[in-house]
Amino acid sequence: MPASMDVIDIEALSLTFETGDGPVQALSGIDLKIAKGDFVSFIGPSGCGKTTLLRVIADLEQPTGGSISVNGTTPELARLDRAYGYVFQAPALYPWRTIARNVALPLEIMGLTRAQQEERIARNLALVNLTGFEKKYPWQLSGGMQQRASIARALAVEPDLLLMDEPFGALDEIVRDHLNEQLLQLWAKTKKTVVFVTHSIPEAVYLSTKIVVMSPRPGRIHDIVESDLPRGPRPLDIRETPEFLKLAQRVRDGLRAGHSYDD
Protein backbone atom coordinates (compact mmCIF):
# COMPACT_ATOMS: atom_id res chain seq x y z
CA MET A 1 0.00 0.00 0.00
CA PRO A 2 1.24 3.54 -0.72
CA ALA A 3 2.15 5.82 2.17
CA SER A 4 -0.95 7.90 1.46
CA MET A 5 -2.91 5.50 3.69
CA ASP A 6 -1.36 7.44 6.53
CA VAL A 7 -3.11 10.69 7.27
CA ILE A 8 0.09 12.05 8.78
CA ASP A 9 3.56 10.93 7.83
CA ILE A 10 6.51 12.56 9.58
CA GLU A 11 10.15 11.67 8.92
CA ALA A 12 13.28 12.95 10.67
CA LEU A 13 11.49 16.19 11.44
CA SER A 14 13.26 18.86 13.45
CA LEU A 15 12.46 22.42 14.44
CA THR A 16 14.83 25.00 15.86
CA PHE A 17 13.55 28.35 17.14
CA GLU A 18 15.87 31.33 16.80
CA THR A 19 15.61 33.24 20.07
CA GLY A 20 17.45 36.14 21.59
CA ASP A 21 19.51 33.67 23.64
CA GLY A 22 20.50 31.68 20.58
CA PRO A 23 18.84 28.73 18.86
CA VAL A 24 16.53 26.46 20.85
CA GLN A 25 15.89 23.00 19.51
CA ALA A 26 12.17 22.37 20.05
CA LEU A 27 11.89 19.15 18.05
CA SER A 28 14.50 16.67 16.98
CA GLY A 29 14.40 13.47 14.91
CA ILE A 30 10.63 13.00 14.94
CA ASP A 31 9.43 9.93 13.02
CA LEU A 32 5.71 9.23 13.22
CA LYS A 33 2.93 7.77 11.12
CA ILE A 34 -0.72 8.30 11.98
CA ALA A 35 -3.22 6.10 10.19
CA LYS A 36 -6.72 7.10 9.21
CA GLY A 37 -9.20 6.69 12.06
CA ASP A 38 -6.54 6.60 14.78
CA PHE A 39 -6.85 8.44 18.03
CA VAL A 40 -3.30 9.48 18.85
CA SER A 41 -2.18 11.29 22.00
CA PHE A 42 1.04 13.22 22.45
CA ILE A 43 2.04 13.12 26.09
CA GLY A 44 5.02 14.58 27.84
CA PRO A 45 6.19 17.19 30.34
CA SER A 46 6.16 20.93 29.57
CA GLY A 47 8.72 21.87 26.97
CA CYS A 48 8.77 18.47 25.26
CA GLY A 49 7.45 20.01 22.06
CA LYS A 50 4.10 18.20 21.96
CA THR A 51 2.15 21.38 21.20
CA THR A 52 4.84 22.50 18.74
CA LEU A 53 4.53 19.20 16.90
CA LEU A 54 0.76 19.64 16.68
CA ARG A 55 1.26 23.17 15.39
CA VAL A 56 3.67 21.89 12.74
CA ILE A 57 0.99 19.46 11.55
CA ALA A 58 -1.46 22.42 11.45
CA ASP A 59 1.04 24.59 9.51
CA LEU A 60 1.12 27.07 12.38
CA GLU A 61 4.87 26.44 12.77
CA GLN A 62 7.42 25.71 10.06
CA PRO A 63 9.84 22.80 10.58
CA THR A 64 13.52 23.49 9.93
CA GLY A 65 14.39 19.96 8.85
CA GLY A 66 12.94 16.63 7.77
CA SER A 67 9.69 16.00 5.96
CA ILE A 68 6.02 15.94 6.87
CA SER A 69 2.91 15.16 4.88
CA VAL A 70 -0.68 15.71 5.94
CA ASN A 71 -3.40 14.02 3.89
CA GLY A 72 -0.73 13.09 1.36
CA THR A 73 0.25 16.69 0.79
CA THR A 74 2.15 19.47 2.56
CA PRO A 75 0.74 20.90 5.80
CA GLU A 76 0.28 24.24 4.05
CA LEU A 77 -1.84 22.81 1.26
CA ALA A 78 -3.79 20.78 3.81
CA ARG A 79 -4.47 23.97 5.77
CA LEU A 80 -5.49 25.91 2.67
CA ASP A 81 -7.79 22.98 1.89
CA ARG A 82 -9.24 23.23 5.43
CA ALA A 83 -8.39 19.59 5.97
CA TYR A 84 -8.33 19.76 9.76
CA GLY A 85 -10.21 21.30 12.66
CA TYR A 86 -8.11 22.73 15.46
CA VAL A 87 -9.21 22.93 19.09
CA PHE A 88 -7.05 25.18 21.25
CA GLN A 89 -6.18 25.04 24.95
CA ALA A 90 -8.69 27.83 25.55
CA PRO A 91 -12.11 27.80 23.87
CA ALA A 92 -11.10 30.91 21.85
CA LEU A 93 -14.73 31.81 21.22
CA TYR A 94 -15.29 35.35 19.96
CA PRO A 95 -17.11 37.11 22.83
CA TRP A 96 -19.22 39.31 20.53
CA ARG A 97 -20.71 36.30 18.76
CA THR A 98 -23.41 33.99 20.08
CA ILE A 99 -22.62 30.27 20.30
CA ALA A 100 -24.37 29.67 16.98
CA ARG A 101 -22.49 32.50 15.28
CA ASN A 102 -19.20 31.25 16.72
CA VAL A 103 -19.82 27.89 15.11
CA ALA A 104 -20.77 29.75 11.95
CA LEU A 105 -17.44 31.63 11.85
CA PRO A 106 -15.50 29.11 9.73
CA LEU A 107 -18.59 28.50 7.61
CA GLU A 108 -18.87 32.21 6.77
CA ILE A 109 -15.21 32.24 5.81
CA MET A 110 -15.74 29.18 3.63
CA GLY A 111 -18.58 31.03 1.91
CA LEU A 112 -21.40 28.64 2.75
CA THR A 113 -24.97 29.79 2.24
CA ARG A 114 -27.04 30.75 5.23
CA ALA A 115 -29.13 27.60 4.93
CA GLN A 116 -26.04 25.36 4.81
CA GLN A 117 -24.66 27.21 7.81
CA GLU A 118 -27.84 26.73 9.81
CA GLU A 119 -27.90 23.03 9.04
CA ARG A 120 -24.28 22.49 10.10
CA ILE A 121 -24.67 24.63 13.23
CA ALA A 122 -27.69 22.64 14.37
CA ARG A 123 -26.06 19.27 13.60
CA ASN A 124 -22.72 19.99 15.27
CA LEU A 125 -24.18 21.68 18.34
CA ALA A 126 -26.34 18.58 18.74
CA LEU A 127 -23.21 16.40 18.50
CA VAL A 128 -21.68 18.16 21.52
CA ASN A 129 -25.04 18.35 23.37
CA LEU A 130 -25.39 22.11 23.13
CA THR A 131 -28.74 22.28 21.38
CA GLY A 132 -30.74 25.11 22.92
CA PHE A 133 -27.73 27.29 23.63
CA GLU A 134 -27.52 28.81 20.14
CA LYS A 135 -28.43 32.33 21.24
CA LYS A 136 -26.26 32.42 24.36
CA TYR A 137 -23.05 34.41 24.47
CA PRO A 138 -19.84 32.63 25.56
CA TRP A 139 -19.74 34.29 28.99
CA GLN A 140 -23.14 32.78 29.77
CA LEU A 141 -21.71 29.25 29.45
CA SER A 142 -19.49 27.24 31.82
CA GLY A 143 -15.89 26.50 30.84
CA GLY A 144 -16.76 22.94 29.83
CA MET A 145 -19.66 24.08 27.66
CA GLN A 146 -17.47 26.72 26.03
CA GLN A 147 -14.90 24.09 25.13
CA ARG A 148 -17.66 21.87 23.71
CA ALA A 149 -18.81 24.81 21.61
CA SER A 150 -15.27 25.20 20.30
CA ILE A 151 -15.23 21.48 19.41
CA ALA A 152 -18.52 21.96 17.53
CA ARG A 153 -16.88 24.86 15.70
CA ALA A 154 -13.94 22.65 14.69
CA LEU A 155 -16.31 19.86 13.59
CA ALA A 156 -18.46 22.26 11.56
CA VAL A 157 -15.67 22.53 8.99
CA GLU A 158 -16.27 18.77 8.51
CA PRO A 159 -12.60 17.83 8.51
CA ASP A 160 -11.40 14.23 8.58
CA LEU A 161 -8.67 15.26 10.96
CA LEU A 162 -9.16 16.83 14.37
CA LEU A 163 -6.17 18.43 16.11
CA MET A 164 -6.72 19.07 19.81
CA ASP A 165 -4.22 20.94 21.97
CA GLU A 166 -4.88 20.12 25.64
CA PRO A 167 -8.53 21.04 25.14
CA PHE A 168 -9.61 19.97 28.63
CA GLY A 169 -6.48 21.08 30.50
CA ALA A 170 -8.17 24.00 32.22
CA LEU A 171 -11.26 22.08 33.35
CA ASP A 172 -11.91 20.33 36.64
CA GLU A 173 -11.59 16.57 36.75
CA ILE A 174 -15.29 15.71 36.82
CA VAL A 175 -16.08 17.84 33.79
CA ARG A 176 -12.98 16.47 32.15
CA ASP A 177 -14.03 12.83 32.65
CA HIS A 178 -17.41 13.63 31.22
CA LEU A 179 -15.98 15.37 28.17
CA ASN A 180 -13.48 12.54 27.60
CA GLU A 181 -16.35 10.07 27.51
CA GLN A 182 -18.30 12.28 25.11
CA LEU A 183 -15.25 12.81 22.93
CA LEU A 184 -14.76 9.06 22.52
CA GLN A 185 -18.40 8.61 21.55
CA LEU A 186 -18.05 11.44 19.08
CA TRP A 187 -14.89 9.90 17.62
CA ALA A 188 -16.59 6.52 17.26
CA LYS A 189 -19.60 8.14 15.60
CA THR A 190 -17.70 10.39 13.16
CA LYS A 191 -14.72 8.07 12.42
CA LYS A 192 -12.33 11.01 12.34
CA THR A 193 -8.62 10.87 12.92
CA VAL A 194 -7.79 12.67 16.16
CA VAL A 195 -4.44 13.98 17.35
CA PHE A 196 -4.69 14.96 20.97
CA VAL A 197 -2.10 16.73 23.14
CA THR A 198 -2.27 16.18 26.89
CA HIS A 199 -0.12 15.95 29.97
CA SER A 200 -2.51 13.61 31.78
CA ILE A 201 -1.61 9.91 31.72
CA PRO A 202 -5.16 8.60 32.46
CA GLU A 203 -6.60 10.90 29.79
CA ALA A 204 -4.08 9.74 27.19
CA VAL A 205 -4.56 6.05 27.97
CA TYR A 206 -8.34 6.29 28.20
CA LEU A 207 -8.75 8.08 24.87
CA SER A 208 -6.05 6.78 22.60
CA THR A 209 -5.38 3.94 20.22
CA LYS A 210 -1.77 5.09 20.15
CA ILE A 211 0.17 7.05 22.75
CA VAL A 212 3.25 9.01 21.73
CA VAL A 213 5.45 9.58 24.80
CA MET A 214 7.71 12.59 24.35
CA SER A 215 10.66 13.93 26.33
CA PRO A 216 12.19 17.39 26.48
CA ARG A 217 15.47 19.15 25.59
CA PRO A 218 15.40 18.58 22.70
CA GLY A 219 11.78 17.57 22.13
CA ARG A 220 11.78 14.00 20.82
CA ILE A 221 9.69 10.85 20.79
CA HIS A 222 10.73 8.51 23.59
CA ASP A 223 8.23 5.72 23.06
CA ILE A 224 5.15 4.91 21.02
CA VAL A 225 2.64 2.77 22.91
CA GLU A 226 -0.03 0.94 20.90
CA SER A 227 -3.14 0.49 23.01
CA ASP A 228 -4.79 -2.92 23.15
CA LEU A 229 -7.92 -1.55 24.78
CA PRO A 230 -11.05 -1.97 22.64
CA ARG A 231 -11.57 0.69 19.98
CA GLY A 232 -14.65 2.84 20.12
CA PRO A 233 -16.56 4.08 23.16
CA ARG A 234 -14.99 2.92 26.40
CA PRO A 235 -16.69 3.02 29.79
CA LEU A 236 -14.99 5.31 32.29
CA ASP A 237 -14.40 2.40 34.71
CA ILE A 238 -12.12 0.79 32.16
CA ARG A 239 -9.55 2.86 34.01
CA GLU A 240 -9.71 0.36 36.90
CA THR A 241 -8.85 -2.69 34.71
CA PRO A 242 -5.41 -4.34 34.81
CA GLU A 243 -4.94 -3.75 31.06
CA PHE A 244 -5.46 -0.05 31.52
CA LEU A 245 -3.14 0.13 34.52
CA LYS A 246 -0.45 -1.77 32.63
CA LEU A 247 -0.61 0.72 29.75
CA ALA A 248 -0.57 3.63 32.17
CA GLN A 249 2.45 2.13 33.91
CA ARG A 250 4.32 1.83 30.62
CA VAL A 251 3.54 5.45 29.74
CA ARG A 252 4.61 6.57 33.19
CA ASP A 253 7.87 4.65 32.96
CA GLY A 254 8.49 6.22 29.57
CA LEU A 255 7.89 9.70 30.90
CA ARG A 256 10.19 9.03 33.86
CA ALA A 257 12.98 7.61 31.71
CA GLY A 258 12.76 10.45 29.22
CA HIS A 259 12.80 13.15 31.83
CA SER A 260 16.05 14.37 33.23
CA TYR A 261 15.49 15.47 36.79
CA ASP A 262 18.72 17.35 37.15
CA ASP A 263 16.99 20.65 36.35
Add this chain to the structure above:
Amino acid sequence: MTKPTFFRHSVVPVLTVIAAIIALWYVAALFMNHSMVVADAQLKGLAFTPSATWYRSWALDKPLLPAPHQVVAELWRSTAGLSVTSKRSLVYHGWVTLSATLLGFLLGTLLGIFLAIGIVHQKVMDKSLMPWIIASQTVPILAVAPMLIVVLNAIGISGLLPKALISTYLSFFPVVVGMVKGLRSPEAIHLDLMRTYNADDFQVFTKLRWPASVPFLFASLKVGIAISLIGAIVGELPTGAVAGLGARLLSGSYYGQTIQIWAALFAAAFLAGMLVLVVGWSERIVMRLMGARPERRAA
Protein backbone atom coordinates in the same frame (compact mmCIF):
# COMPACT_ATOMS: atom_id res chain seq x y z
CA MET B 1 -29.08 47.91 43.70
CA THR B 2 -31.72 49.46 45.97
CA LYS B 3 -32.75 53.08 45.98
CA PRO B 4 -31.50 54.04 49.46
CA THR B 5 -27.94 52.83 48.73
CA PHE B 6 -27.97 54.67 45.41
CA PHE B 7 -28.93 57.81 47.33
CA ARG B 8 -26.27 57.29 49.97
CA HIS B 9 -23.49 56.25 47.61
CA SER B 10 -24.12 58.55 44.67
CA VAL B 11 -26.36 61.51 45.45
CA VAL B 12 -25.01 62.46 48.85
CA PRO B 13 -21.30 62.51 47.96
CA VAL B 14 -21.90 64.41 44.71
CA LEU B 15 -24.07 67.04 46.40
CA THR B 16 -21.57 67.39 49.22
CA VAL B 17 -18.72 68.09 46.82
CA ILE B 18 -20.82 70.58 44.83
CA ALA B 19 -21.84 72.39 48.00
CA ALA B 20 -18.22 72.58 49.12
CA ILE B 21 -17.13 73.99 45.76
CA ILE B 22 -19.89 76.62 45.79
CA ALA B 23 -18.99 77.66 49.34
CA LEU B 24 -15.31 77.95 48.43
CA TRP B 25 -16.27 79.93 45.36
CA TYR B 26 -18.23 82.48 47.39
CA VAL B 27 -15.31 82.89 49.75
CA ALA B 28 -12.89 83.32 46.84
CA ALA B 29 -15.20 85.85 45.17
CA LEU B 30 -15.35 87.80 48.43
CA PHE B 31 -11.57 87.97 48.74
CA MET B 32 -10.94 88.83 45.08
CA ASN B 33 -13.64 91.49 44.75
CA HIS B 34 -13.41 92.97 48.21
CA SER B 35 -10.67 95.49 47.37
CA MET B 36 -12.64 96.72 44.34
CA VAL B 37 -15.62 97.50 46.53
CA VAL B 38 -13.50 99.21 49.14
CA ALA B 39 -11.67 101.31 46.51
CA ASP B 40 -14.98 102.29 44.93
CA ALA B 41 -16.38 103.30 48.32
CA GLN B 42 -13.35 105.46 49.08
CA LEU B 43 -13.66 107.14 45.67
CA LYS B 44 -17.23 108.05 46.36
CA GLY B 45 -16.54 108.90 49.99
CA LEU B 46 -18.92 106.25 51.29
CA ALA B 47 -18.49 103.98 54.24
CA PHE B 48 -20.05 100.49 54.07
CA THR B 49 -20.72 98.21 56.95
CA PRO B 50 -18.84 94.90 56.62
CA SER B 51 -21.99 93.06 55.61
CA ALA B 52 -22.76 95.61 52.90
CA THR B 53 -19.20 95.24 51.60
CA TRP B 54 -19.72 91.51 51.46
CA TYR B 55 -22.95 91.85 49.66
CA ARG B 56 -21.53 94.28 47.11
CA SER B 57 -18.54 91.96 46.50
CA TRP B 58 -21.01 89.43 45.18
CA ALA B 59 -22.97 91.91 43.05
CA LEU B 60 -20.41 93.86 41.01
CA ASP B 61 -21.05 94.44 37.31
CA LYS B 62 -17.51 93.53 36.30
CA PRO B 63 -16.06 91.55 39.18
CA LEU B 64 -12.68 89.86 39.10
CA LEU B 65 -14.47 86.66 39.99
CA PRO B 66 -18.25 86.63 39.62
CA ALA B 67 -20.25 84.88 42.33
CA PRO B 68 -22.04 81.65 41.38
CA HIS B 69 -25.50 83.20 41.40
CA GLN B 70 -24.33 85.92 38.98
CA VAL B 71 -23.10 83.29 36.53
CA VAL B 72 -26.31 81.31 36.89
CA ALA B 73 -28.38 84.43 36.28
CA GLU B 74 -26.32 85.28 33.19
CA LEU B 75 -26.64 81.71 31.90
CA TRP B 76 -30.41 81.84 32.40
CA ARG B 77 -30.72 85.27 30.78
CA SER B 78 -28.64 84.32 27.73
CA THR B 79 -30.29 80.96 27.13
CA ALA B 80 -33.91 80.96 28.25
CA GLY B 81 -34.24 84.74 28.28
CA LEU B 82 -33.35 85.38 24.65
CA SER B 83 -34.55 84.16 21.26
CA VAL B 84 -32.18 81.45 20.01
CA THR B 85 -31.52 83.50 16.88
CA SER B 86 -30.26 86.45 18.92
CA LYS B 87 -26.56 87.20 18.55
CA ARG B 88 -26.36 87.33 22.33
CA SER B 89 -28.02 83.98 22.91
CA LEU B 90 -25.72 81.29 24.28
CA VAL B 91 -27.86 78.70 22.53
CA TYR B 92 -27.00 80.33 19.21
CA HIS B 93 -23.31 80.51 20.01
CA GLY B 94 -23.35 77.00 21.46
CA TRP B 95 -24.88 75.67 18.26
CA VAL B 96 -22.22 77.40 16.14
CA THR B 97 -19.50 75.73 18.21
CA LEU B 98 -21.32 72.41 18.37
CA SER B 99 -21.70 72.12 14.61
CA ALA B 100 -17.98 72.72 14.06
CA THR B 101 -17.21 70.27 16.87
CA LEU B 102 -19.35 67.50 15.41
CA LEU B 103 -18.06 67.95 11.86
CA GLY B 104 -14.46 67.99 13.08
CA PHE B 105 -15.07 65.00 15.33
CA LEU B 106 -16.57 63.02 12.46
CA LEU B 107 -13.69 63.84 10.13
CA GLY B 108 -11.13 63.18 12.85
CA THR B 109 -12.65 59.82 13.75
CA LEU B 110 -12.75 58.70 10.11
CA LEU B 111 -9.19 59.89 9.54
CA GLY B 112 -8.02 58.20 12.72
CA ILE B 113 -9.66 54.88 11.86
CA PHE B 114 -8.34 55.02 8.32
CA LEU B 115 -4.78 55.72 9.47
CA ALA B 116 -4.95 53.00 12.14
CA ILE B 117 -6.08 50.41 9.59
CA GLY B 118 -3.15 51.38 7.37
CA ILE B 119 -0.68 51.30 10.22
CA VAL B 120 -1.80 47.87 11.40
CA HIS B 121 -1.70 46.33 7.93
CA GLN B 122 1.35 48.06 6.41
CA LYS B 123 4.66 47.95 8.20
CA VAL B 124 5.87 50.85 6.04
CA MET B 125 3.04 53.06 7.26
CA ASP B 126 3.74 52.05 10.85
CA LYS B 127 7.38 53.08 10.57
CA SER B 128 6.86 56.19 8.45
CA LEU B 129 3.63 57.69 9.74
CA MET B 130 3.61 57.07 13.46
CA PRO B 131 6.46 59.53 14.30
CA TRP B 132 4.69 62.28 12.32
CA ILE B 133 1.39 61.57 13.99
CA ILE B 134 3.00 61.91 17.39
CA ALA B 135 4.92 65.00 16.32
CA SER B 136 1.71 66.60 15.08
CA GLN B 137 0.39 66.65 18.64
CA THR B 138 3.49 68.30 20.09
CA VAL B 139 2.84 71.46 18.07
CA PRO B 140 0.88 73.96 20.18
CA ILE B 141 -2.58 74.16 18.63
CA LEU B 142 -2.90 77.80 19.68
CA ALA B 143 -0.05 78.62 17.30
CA VAL B 144 -1.30 76.48 14.45
CA ALA B 145 -4.95 77.52 14.55
CA PRO B 146 -4.56 81.16 13.41
CA MET B 147 -2.22 80.15 10.58
CA LEU B 148 -4.60 77.48 9.38
CA ILE B 149 -7.57 79.86 9.52
CA VAL B 150 -5.66 82.57 7.64
CA VAL B 151 -4.31 80.19 4.99
CA LEU B 152 -7.71 78.59 4.40
CA ASN B 153 -9.36 81.98 4.30
CA ALA B 154 -6.87 83.09 1.63
CA ILE B 155 -7.97 80.23 -0.62
CA GLY B 156 -11.60 81.01 -0.04
CA ILE B 157 -12.49 78.50 2.66
CA SER B 158 -14.06 80.11 5.69
CA GLY B 159 -16.85 79.55 8.18
CA LEU B 160 -17.47 76.10 9.56
CA LEU B 161 -14.79 74.03 7.86
CA PRO B 162 -11.59 75.73 9.12
CA LYS B 163 -12.80 75.43 12.71
CA ALA B 164 -13.84 71.83 12.13
CA LEU B 165 -10.40 71.07 10.71
CA ILE B 166 -8.78 72.21 13.94
CA SER B 167 -11.09 69.83 15.78
CA THR B 168 -10.09 67.12 13.31
CA TYR B 169 -6.41 67.87 13.90
CA LEU B 170 -6.87 67.30 17.62
CA SER B 171 -9.36 64.45 17.62
CA PHE B 172 -7.79 62.10 15.09
CA PHE B 173 -4.88 61.46 17.41
CA PRO B 174 -6.58 59.53 20.23
CA VAL B 175 -8.49 57.57 17.61
CA VAL B 176 -5.29 56.52 15.79
CA VAL B 177 -3.54 55.53 19.00
CA GLY B 178 -6.59 53.71 20.42
CA MET B 179 -7.48 51.95 17.19
CA VAL B 180 -3.93 50.78 16.48
CA LYS B 181 -3.97 49.19 19.90
CA GLY B 182 -7.51 47.90 19.40
CA LEU B 183 -6.88 46.37 15.98
CA ARG B 184 -3.81 44.66 17.42
CA SER B 185 -5.68 43.49 20.53
CA PRO B 186 -6.82 40.02 19.33
CA GLU B 187 -4.93 37.29 21.13
CA ALA B 188 -2.54 34.99 19.25
CA ILE B 189 -4.99 32.12 19.69
CA HIS B 190 -7.78 34.08 17.94
CA LEU B 191 -5.46 34.94 15.05
CA ASP B 192 -4.23 31.31 14.84
CA LEU B 193 -7.85 30.24 14.61
CA MET B 194 -8.36 32.47 11.57
CA ARG B 195 -5.20 31.05 10.06
CA THR B 196 -6.49 27.49 10.41
CA TYR B 197 -9.57 28.59 8.46
CA ASN B 198 -7.38 30.03 5.72
CA ALA B 199 -9.08 33.41 6.21
CA ASP B 200 -7.78 36.34 4.15
CA ASP B 201 -6.72 39.70 5.61
CA PHE B 202 -10.09 41.27 4.89
CA GLN B 203 -11.95 38.50 6.71
CA VAL B 204 -9.54 38.72 9.65
CA PHE B 205 -10.25 42.45 9.72
CA THR B 206 -14.03 42.35 9.52
CA LYS B 207 -14.60 39.25 11.66
CA LEU B 208 -11.87 39.69 14.27
CA ARG B 209 -9.83 42.89 14.37
CA TRP B 210 -12.69 45.35 13.91
CA PRO B 211 -15.09 43.88 16.52
CA ALA B 212 -12.19 43.39 18.93
CA SER B 213 -11.27 47.06 18.60
CA VAL B 214 -14.72 48.48 19.41
CA PRO B 215 -14.09 49.01 23.16
CA PHE B 216 -10.84 50.80 22.28
CA LEU B 217 -12.68 52.92 19.73
CA PHE B 218 -15.15 54.17 22.31
CA ALA B 219 -12.42 55.00 24.79
CA SER B 220 -10.79 57.08 22.04
CA LEU B 221 -14.07 58.70 21.03
CA LYS B 222 -14.65 59.94 24.57
CA VAL B 223 -11.32 61.76 24.51
CA GLY B 224 -11.81 62.77 20.89
CA ILE B 225 -15.20 64.43 21.35
CA ALA B 226 -14.00 66.50 24.29
CA ILE B 227 -10.92 67.80 22.50
CA SER B 228 -12.95 68.39 19.34
CA LEU B 229 -14.90 70.94 21.34
CA ILE B 230 -11.69 72.54 22.53
CA GLY B 231 -10.46 72.62 18.94
CA ALA B 232 -13.61 74.36 17.75
CA ILE B 233 -13.38 76.95 20.52
CA VAL B 234 -9.71 77.60 19.80
CA GLY B 235 -10.62 77.90 16.11
CA GLU B 236 -13.11 80.64 16.93
CA LEU B 237 -10.60 82.84 18.73
CA PRO B 238 -8.62 84.14 15.73
CA THR B 239 -11.63 84.67 13.47
CA GLY B 240 -12.34 88.04 15.01
CA ALA B 241 -14.87 86.77 17.49
CA VAL B 242 -17.90 86.61 15.22
CA ALA B 243 -19.84 83.68 16.61
CA GLY B 244 -19.45 80.67 18.85
CA LEU B 245 -18.55 80.06 22.48
CA GLY B 246 -14.94 80.98 21.70
CA ALA B 247 -16.12 84.31 20.38
CA ARG B 248 -18.10 84.92 23.56
CA LEU B 249 -15.00 84.19 25.61
CA LEU B 250 -12.92 86.57 23.49
CA SER B 251 -15.41 89.44 23.38
CA GLY B 252 -16.00 89.02 27.09
CA SER B 253 -12.31 89.49 27.73
CA TYR B 254 -12.15 92.52 25.40
CA TYR B 255 -14.79 94.35 27.38
CA GLY B 256 -13.99 92.98 30.83
CA GLN B 257 -17.30 91.13 30.94
CA THR B 258 -16.16 88.49 33.39
CA ILE B 259 -19.70 87.26 34.01
CA GLN B 260 -20.12 86.66 30.28
CA ILE B 261 -16.80 84.79 30.15
CA TRP B 262 -17.78 82.56 33.00
CA ALA B 263 -21.20 81.91 31.52
CA ALA B 264 -19.60 80.90 28.22
CA LEU B 265 -17.11 78.71 30.09
CA PHE B 266 -19.92 76.92 31.88
CA ALA B 267 -21.84 76.52 28.65
CA ALA B 268 -18.74 74.94 27.06
CA ALA B 269 -18.23 72.63 30.04
CA PHE B 270 -21.89 71.62 29.96
CA LEU B 271 -21.67 70.94 26.23
CA ALA B 272 -18.52 68.84 26.69
CA GLY B 273 -20.19 66.89 29.47
CA MET B 274 -23.25 66.18 27.35
CA LEU B 275 -21.15 65.10 24.38
CA VAL B 276 -19.09 62.69 26.47
CA LEU B 277 -22.33 61.39 27.98
CA VAL B 278 -23.81 60.76 24.54
CA VAL B 279 -20.67 58.84 23.51
CA GLY B 280 -20.92 56.86 26.74
CA TRP B 281 -24.54 55.99 26.05
CA SER B 282 -23.81 54.88 22.50
CA GLU B 283 -20.99 52.76 23.88
CA ARG B 284 -23.33 51.00 26.26
CA ILE B 285 -25.90 50.40 23.52
CA VAL B 286 -23.30 49.06 21.08
CA MET B 287 -21.63 46.85 23.67
CA ARG B 288 -25.00 45.41 24.66
CA LEU B 289 -25.78 44.67 21.01
CA MET B 290 -22.40 42.94 20.81
CA GLY B 291 -23.36 40.66 23.68
CA ALA B 292 -20.99 42.08 26.24
CA ARG B 293 -21.49 40.93 29.78
CA PRO B 294 -23.41 43.64 31.65
CA GLU B 295 -21.01 45.51 33.90
CA ARG B 296 -21.47 44.93 37.55
CA ARG B 297 -21.08 48.21 39.35
CA ALA B 298 -19.09 48.26 42.53
CA ALA B 299 -21.29 48.83 45.56
